[in-house]
């Protein structure tokens with residue numbers, strides 16, 4: 025998931041042909057609103073992005089066309105498989121629209137990024153060493169079969185599922201009917217629902233849960249494996265090895281590593297450089313103790 029810098033679409037398609045490339049919808053919206061302002065447009069864009077069904081996506085886009093044809097043209101020029109759940113692949117089991125994950129990792133390593141290369145890598149290594157066992161212990165304590173946040177999500181959906189009526193076809197399929205007679209088709213064997221939320225996220229939707237309740241099946245069994253506690257613990261089961269100090273590091277027989285040639289970029293540097301102690305002293309003309 026990228027914040028849609030120019031050229032990335034082609035680069036990802038060429039270098040990672042099997043990867044699904046998404047745009048962070050917050051970044052997409054920030055670009056959109058530069059030329060298309062207003063709460064109504066904002067609401068429609070987010071509705072189109074969050075829709076899991078193509079019919080709902082099309083309804084949002086048609087509304088946008090009626091409200092502001094220029095905004096519609098702008099958004100239509102961006103292929104929806106990069107930014108709308110209605111077009112996301114159902115292979116990945118991930119319905120994320122925002123790249124909060126990368127942003128928070130970036131936030132975590134901000135301090136380390138200011139350091140020279142070896143200190144930077146050392147800070148990140150220690151952060152990860154701590155994080156791996158903390159995450160393992162946190163999830164290990166949970167009594168649920170699922171990761172804690174997924175369980176909370178599922179518990180909310182179980183409550184919502186109670187509002188639906190279910191017609192069973194005698195095998196693995198159901199018609200699930202809501203209060204306004206809206207209908208969804210659930211297939212427990214294929215792990216799908218016509219609302220496509222289950223298909224995209226790997227977590228059963230309220231319609232599917234209504235079908236499971238009818239059959240007295242626990243919905244936890246139908247969550248995709250990657251959200252199960254057992255799989256999470258496996259991912260966090262390998263601890264990092266502690267490292268000796270630099271005086272014990274082996275000597276390299278390669279020629280010394282030279283710093284890269286730094287090209288000066290146009291414009292002002294983004295962040296003020298940290299002054300060394302010596303520079304501070306020289307400027308003040310006084311010597312610090």
Ligand SMILES: [Zn+2]
Nearest residue numbers: 217219229231
């Ligand atoms: Zn559904």
